[in-house]
Amino acid sequence: MIKFTPFSSKIVQFPIDNIDTDQIIPARFLKTISKDGLGDQLFNDWRYEADGTPKPDFVLNQDWARTRQVLLAGDNFGCGSSREHAPWALTQYGFRAVISTSFADIFKNNALKNSLLPIVVDAETHKRLLGSPKDTEVSIDLAGQTLTLADGSTVKFAVDEFSKYLLLEGVDELGYILQQDPAIRAFEAKRLDSINTLS
């Protein structure tokens, strides 16, 4: 995993509540056995006409949106399925952070494992961001846990200590768990198995 460094970016406003993972990446694109090629299908059903041509008025089809790394979404972003294809598609499009007033649990977990930072802000900050001009730039500093708005004001955001460490250092979480092998073995030694594989 790459180290998560501070960055500044203009935001893409997408103020819809309960954006579910079926919108982020529709299920028919989940037949792949790789992680590649999902960025082009991000928000497919909202983004393209039936014949595959991009919808001219959809936000992610605007030239100015293509270089932006921050998505400002409505409440409960990423609800629905457990597909990790959702953060894969978002990061492949170029997003490094999503700002919302809340995230669905599984999506949040999946995002953190893919260097996509879910930033929860209060309703007031969310409103301020939504009310700001289209070209508003924000700065995100994970080490300081700060989101700096265009007017220079700074908002703190919460992130659990462990995820922050993994993201900042680019540490492989599976590698960390593998180091716990003695504890896992000790647990297994006293664990009772109830799956009967003998019959």
Place this chain on the structure above:
Amino acid sequence: MSKPRTIIDKLWDSHVVAEKPGAPALIYIDLHLVHEVTSPQAFAGLRERGLKVRRPDLTFATTDHSTPTTPKTLPIVDPIAAAQVKQLEANAKEFGIPCFGYYSPNQGIVHVIGPENGLTQPGMTVVCGDSHTATHGAFGALAFGIGTSEVEMVLATQCLPQRRSKTFEVRVDGTLKSGVTAKDIILAVCAKIGIGGGTGSVFEYVGSAIRALTIEERMTVCNMSIEAGARAGLIAPDDTTYQYLNGRHFAPQGAAWDSAVARWRSLPTDEGATYDKSVSIDASSLEPMITFGTNPGMGIPISGAVPEPGSIADPIERESLKKALTYMALEAGKPLAGHPIDVVFVGSCTNSRISDLRAAAGVLKGRKVNPRVRVMVVPGSQQVKHQAEAEGLDRIFLDAGAEWREAGCSMCIAMNGDQLSPGQYSVSTSNRNFEGRQGKGGRTFLASPLTAAASAVTGVVTDVRKLAQ
């Protein structure tokens, strides 16, 4: 005396492998279910790292999401789906995991085959790369969906770093009226607390109405916990649970069974234990429920009217409702009953078990489906299919003019070619009515198997209690 604990606390405490300051707890996973869609990248990761599957004996795979529901004598015609199914079977073979592959007599939806084979047991932690893993909570297991990175972690270590969730008591007391089912209970829960209402929580369903449910009905309730935002939802085990489980293939036998039951009897929540949150629903006041919108929280009693956006104060919420009604092409203030439909889908990990099929068949017996409506009945597993055929349910469906298909997820997720056309309406016994969930441009009304079958007969959204005798 120790502090009274909920079953959720007990399950957590008994699975903590390690807990270090500054890191989430490492918890042990007793059962890992794997399917073709969310696992290929995880197996690829193991291969890249040169890792094995730590506990192939606690890992079981099946194919369900991208598999066709056409006769097995036909090939899988979609080459991408065929490659994905083949990849799972190859991965299972390479890593030594038991696999109920496409042609196995035990193939089926991952959340149907776990319970029916006795793999899902009380007191377990169960994970799967699928958000409806909460289904297994019906047995008093802590069961939740995970992403592909986590699938790889569990394959490699049988453990997951986890943070303790909040405990959320969902109390359902009273007696269900005739025509009202477990599906209506959970749709009412989703409507009451909303699609994000349970975020960060594990539900424990309690109360007399929950106790009265069969194990299959409990699975329907737990299955949709995620549709109210909760990663897991469970029901404490009782004699209903043990009666269902006893004698199933992978359940303990003989003395091992007796000692397992003795252990499981200590799982229910202690008297005096408290929850972080609570909500209460009166089962006796429930009607059959149906969704009108584009998330499972947008549900109403079947005699109700589609809500008016004007009545909602919050501007973003109001816009969301307007957007949903535009997508669904529904008029606010109008009843949903009587709305024409094009397709009925009976199936999915929510409602594809033998009792669901019996319920639908009970309505369709001696009746014909409306000729305008395509009715698909998709059993949850090969075992369910054979049981239904032994009972003659397939004949009832076919005689009524419905399709009787092979087992799989089918039109719940519309990955396998079973899908709505743009603009079509379905009454579906599945769990999600998101935009395009059942096919791009398709519109879904979620309901129980009884409501689905009644609507199949009339061709419009129908209250089963009003279907002419």
